[in-house]
Amino acid sequence: MEIRVNPTRMELNRLKKRLTMAQRGHKLLKDKRDELIRQFMILVRKNKDLREHIEKELTDAFAKFLLARAVMPVENLEEALMYPTKVLRLDIHRQNIMSVYTPRFDWVEEQSGGAEESSIYPYGFVDTSAELDTSIETLSKILPQLMELAEVEKSVQLMAEEIEKTRRRVNALEHVLIPRLEETVKYITMKLDESERGALTRLMKIKDVVRAKM
Amino acid sequence: MSTYKIAVIGDKDSILGFKTIGVDTFPVTSTQAALDTMKKLVSDQYGVIFITEALAQGMEDVINEMHKRYLPAVVLIPNSRGTQGIGIEQIRSNVEKAIGADILFRKEG
Numbered sequence: 020m021e022i023r024v025n026p027t028r029m030e031l032n033r034l035k036k037r038l039t040m041a042q043r044g045h046k047l048l049k050d051k052r053d054e055l056i057r058q059f060m061i062l063v064r065k066n067k068d069l070r071e072h073i074e075k076e077l078t079d080a081f082a083k084f085l086l087a088r089a090v091m092p093v094e095n096l097e098e099a100l101m102y103p104t105k106v107l108r109l110d111i112h113r114q115n116i117m118s119v120y121t122p123r124f125d126w127v128e129e130q131s132g133g134a135e136e137s138s139i140y141p142y143g144f145v146d147t148s149a150e151l152d153t154s155i156e157t158l159s160k161i162l163p164q165l166m167e168l169a170e171v172e173k174s175v176q177l178m179a180e181e182i183e184k185t186r187r188r189v190n191a192l193e194h195v196l197i198p199r200l201e202e203t204v205k206y207i208t209m210k211l212d213e214s215e216r217g218a219l220t221r222l223m224k225i226k227d228v229v230r231a232k233m
Numbered sequence: 234m235s236t237y238k239i240a241v242i243g244d245k246d247s248i249l250g251f252k253t254i255g256v257d258t259f260p261v262t263s264t265q266a267a268l269d270t271m272k273k274l275v276s277d278q279y280g281v282i283f284i285t286e287a288l289a290q291g292m293e294d295v296i297n298e299m300h301k302r303y304l305p306a307v308v309l310i311p312n313s314r315g316t317q318g319i320g321i322e323q324i325r326s327n328v329e330k331a332i333g334a335d336i337l338f339r340k341e342g
Contacts, residue, residue, distance in 0.1 A: 056331065056332060059331055059332075063324060063327065063328055066324055067321070067324055070320050070321060070324065071321070073310075074310075074311050074316045074320065074321075077310055077311055078311050078313075078315050078316060080250060081246075081247050081250070081311070081312065081313035082313065084246070084247075084249065084250045084313065085246060085313050088246065096249075097249075100249055100250075100252050100253055103252050103253050103254070103255055104253070104255075105254070105255040106255045107238075107239050107254070107255035107256055108236045108237075108238070109236060109237040109238065109239055109280040109281065110236060110237075111235075111237055111280050111304070120303060121303075122280070122303060122304060122306065124280065124281065124306075126239070128255060129255075140253070154250055155250055155253050155254070158250050158251065158253070158254055159253070159254045162254055165283070165308075165310075166281070168308060169281045169283075169306045169308045170306070172306065172308055172324075173300075173306040175324065175327055176300040176301070176327060177301075177303070178331065179327040179328075179330045179331040180301055180330075182330075182331040182332075183330055183331060186333075
């Protein structure tokens, strides 16, 4: 389908300009899409490995925790965990991956209650079981990876969005706008040629008529 | 730049341990309660929200909506009964969305 226009030389120039612009945009977007996909694949592989690792570790930690819960009175357990020794605070910076803004998480541990450097266990060892210790140790060990997973996964989600958008634009340009413009340019050129030929034949005819009268 | 907090939503058995490492815990038992907690957390300076897969199951649309936003990052974690594979499934669907085919897990789809 072509765009409805007046077949004039002005219109033709305008359309040609639009066409070159569209082609340039198409090329740029295609490059953007390719680079986005390349970076996306790197991230997504990392995401998959991290997630598999973390799911294993977490399940492990939870299982130990469940054991601790089973061998300890509930009151003791809750009491032991009532006051955590630290509070996590998150600083978020924006980072730019191919004009996709993704958050970068930097976390800091703050000791709560102004205590000096304390252990990861918020309780004494008298009333608690060893399973609880190992469970909490595993948890605090995978915390950095958990934060990394959060960051990578968010980036992957945002990039997937952006890639989908870019791909749509590339396709719209490639399969709709550019063919349409090309067809319209062709239509106008043919129309102009046709009227030129028409004018020429008319002139020749007039010349014949004039000559016959002389 | 401002400071954000980290939260975890899940059943009590799974998430109580998180409290010791300084993450705010929100024990809930039903999907509805999880949904309400989530809504509260989103408007309250939480940068990362961990939620167990079991609870996430009933609220996919809310979580998908979060995935499109810059913040917060909603991350699925397994619960004490192990993983249900929803987290991995999400990665797969991301790949499919971006590339159009699932090339990461070598399955024809």
